[in-house]
Amino acid sequence: MTVETNNLKWVVACATGDIDEEDVIRFDHAGASYAVYRIDEGFFASDGWCTHERAHLADGFVVNREIECPLHQGRFDIPTGKPKSPPVCVHLKTYPVRVENGEVLLGVPAKDPS
Amino acid sequence: MTNQPAMVIVGAGQCGARAAHALRENGWKGGITLLGNEGVAPYDRPPLSKAVLLGQKTTGECTLYDEAFYREQRIDLRTDASVERIDRAARQVVLQSGYAIAYHRLLIATGAAPRKLTVPGATLAGVYYLRTVADAGYIAEELQPGRTIAVIGAGFIGLEIAATAIARGCNVVVIEAASRALIRAVPEIVAAHLVERHRQMGVDIRFAVQVDHIVGRDRVTGVKLSDGGSIPCDCVIAGIGVKPRTELAEAAGIDVADGIAVDDTLRTNDPHVFAAGDVCSFPHRLFRRRMRLECWKNAEDHARIVARNMLDRGETYSEVPWFWSDQYDMTIQIAGMPAFSVSTVVRETGTTSRVFFALDRDGVLVGASGVGNASEIARDVRVAQALIARRACVEPALLADRSAKLKPLLAAEVS
Numbered sequence: 001m002t003v004e005t006n007n008l009k010w011v012v013a014c015a016t017g018d019i020d021e022e023d024v025i026r027f028d029h030a031g032a033s034y035a036v037y038r039i040d041e042g043f044f045a046s047d048g049w050c051t052h053e054r055a056h057l058a059d060g061f062v063v064n065r066e067i068e069c070p071l072h073q074g075r076f077d078i079p080t081g082k083p084k085s086p087p088v089c090v091h092l093k094t095y096p097v098r099v100e101n102g103e104v105l106l107g108v109p110a111k112d113p114s
Numbered sequence: 115m116t117n118q119p120a121m122v123i124v125g126a127g128q129c130g131a132r133a134a135h136a137l138r139e140n141g142w143k144g145g146i147t148l149l150g151n152e153g154v155a156p157y158d159r160p161p162l163s164k165a166v167l168l169g170q171k172t173t174g175e176c177t178l179y180d181e182a183f184y185r186e187q188r189i190d191l192r193t194d195a196s197v198e199r200i201d202r203a204a205r206q207v208v209l210q211s212g213y214a215i216a217y218h219r220l221l222i223a224t225g226a227a228p229r230k231l232t233v234p235g236a237t238l239a240g241v242y243y244l245r246t247v248a249d250a251g252y253i254a255e256e257l258q259p260g261r262t263i264a265v266i267g268a269g270f271i272g273l274e275i276a277a278t279a280i281a282r283g284c285n286v287v288v289i290e291a292a293s294r295a296l297i298r299a300v301p302e303i304v305a306a307h308l309v310e311r312h313r314q315m316g317v318d319i320r321f322a323v324q325v326d327h328i329v330g331r332d333r334v335t336g337v338k339l340s341d342g343g344s345i346p347c348d349c350v351i352a353g354i355g356v357k358p359r360t361e362l363a364e365a366a367g368i369d370v371a372d373g374i375a376v377d378d379t380l381r382t383n384d385p386h387v388f389a390a391g392d393v394c395s396f397p398h399r400l401f402r403r404r405m406r407l408e409c410w411k412n413a414e415d416h417a418r419i420v421a422r423n424m425l426d427r428g429e430t431y432s433e434v435p436w437f438w439s440d441q442y443d444m445t446i447q448i449a450g451m452p453a454f455s456v457s458t459v460v461r462e463t464g465t466t467s468r469v470f471f472a473l474d475r476d477g478v479l480v481g482a483s484g485v486g487n488a489s490e491i492a493r494d495v496r497v498a499q500a501l502i503a504r505r506a507c508v509e510p511a512l513l514a515d516r517s518a519k520l521k522p523l524l525a526a527e528v529s
Binding site: 020023055056059060061068070071072073086087 | 132158410411414436438445488489492493496497521
């Protein structure tokens, strides 16, 4: 299911039950890769690849509200994408998330920004 | 405030620079002087043996902070300051230029220097050690396709250089005096798994053989071995360990035991002097012994804690050691101290990916080594790291079962 609003396209990433509590899964869509998180505060999403080196954050480790990269244990704040612990220092892009009817929807750009 | 002595940090490597930053983050408003002598601003060393030698990253790209950072944070960074001595009675460091800098607290973060070969021919041109950006620059020049590189030492630096040299199209011979690779770091089964991959990639690895001398007139042309064999080569790169740079501390009468001896707050026997990173040996609560670590994560963690303790927070250090290496398309991650174990449990997490759990004689998990694809090893090593921190005993059968999720063990341990 895909719905477009305000240049955002809402795509179903997974069912809420597909992600364990305090965990993360990978979601690929339209050539892009995302990480979708479930933490105490709810569901969140970010770019899938770490901003430091080539590692997918869905292979990482969720600690409270931070995602730790599997490669070098750098950390980002999940809701904001803010770097929290070296070696990561570049902000991680985050995406809006909605939960509807037991599904996790991700707001991705409707078209490539030109 | 201008009359108040500064926080002085000797050693402008990763640990020193991060500690300077952490002092500011923890509210220190006074002066911070960061003294280095490499002629360049502090940088990250891990890429040197990998991305830099592969030509994927320039040494400039390894810089930890830009110039504006030091200005904005009011950190007085001097990259050409050689420290002559520490005058503990006057609480000052004296530079070779004769200039003296008073300190409120002193941090010694001088790191470690490569052990040098002592065999005949060791000073010939074409013999290298890898520690600094300058070293990486020279070695990168040497790694031309078709050349033969003799790597002395099958530790992490030697193996990383071997993998990089193979990727650059060189022929590589690794010579190791011990009977196997990584003897100080991991159990034999882990080392064997890695060595197998190196051999598949074409590295000629020879164990239990020593270098008798290095052959060449003006420049290296080969290596003569203790078993009589000869290896013609274009250059020699030695990775035979490092020595903590304790000279300044020793001359100042500060206790040294392997590295500069600190307590679990990273303070030396002089309450105004601290040491952190590769240069210090510290008592580790979890492993109940004094240890010295030579890795990025330790330098990073020490920097954060020592800065707080220079501000009299009195925090103890008990992080689980964690280390990574990249060789070919494999990531190697080590948590804890696998070398302290008596038995190993293997978990096959992928076709060639393995996590090796290391247990001590009481069945306590003391280490975990993952070798393979990061996506197939990192989570298990990360969970192990948390279990090691709790001195957990884990059922070996569970560790060996790749279908059993390990993360729930953390919740179980808490309750």
